[in-house]
Amino acid sequence: MPPNLTLFSINAILLLSTDDRTRILTKYYSAPHQPSPSAPNAPGTNPYPSLKEQKAFEKGLLDKTNKQSSDVILYDGRVVVFKMEGDVMMYVVGGGEENEVLLYNVVLCLRDALGILLKNSTDKRTVIENYDLVSLAIDEIVDDGIILETDAVVVASRVSKPPAQDIVNVKEIDLSEQGLMNAWDFGKRKLAERLRQM
Secondary structure, three states: OOOOOOOEOOOEEEEEEOOOOOEEEEEEOOOOOOOOOOOOOOOOOOOOOOHHHHHHHHHHHHHHHOOOOOOEEEEOOEEEEEEEEOOEEEEEEEOOOOOHHHHHHHHHHHHHHHHHHOOOOOOHHHHHHOHHHHHHHHHHHEEOOEEOOOOHHHHHHHHHOOOOOOOOOHHHOOOOHHHHHHHHHHHHHHHHHHHHHO
16 A cells, blocks of 8 residues: 655644743644544644643653753654754654654754844744744744745745835935936926827
């Protein structure tokens, strides 16, 4: 029987505080195409559907990774990769059969993108103050459990890019004497053309 091929690879992205052991930002994903009920550990199944189960998982994960020296562990049948920045622990949780290198690239992208966006000040207070940027960065990296981008610079540029406006860029207008003379000549020519057409 062929393996169940799917783009869905992330079960959760967690940002937890190591100081007071609280959630800062957590996103749990379920695949848009639900697998059959006979496969509870299939890649698209959310293993922690209730808030109580999520908090129990997060508490156990913090306890297990508190003294770890490696960045990849197998916890509760899931591959978990993590990085610590200041007092924030960043976790990326995938299925038990998921590629650790792929998950590790996601957590590195998240760490580096937050470093760029928050100017290398990734701590609980800064993350909470810039919650919108952090949430957008996570959404640019992962959408519904599908990895979209692993380049931190691209993610940071998409998140921090100002909205495009329909007005003309004022910096491009030449306000020197020559520029004003060119505009005057252009206006005269256009007016003369209109008058000739009448």
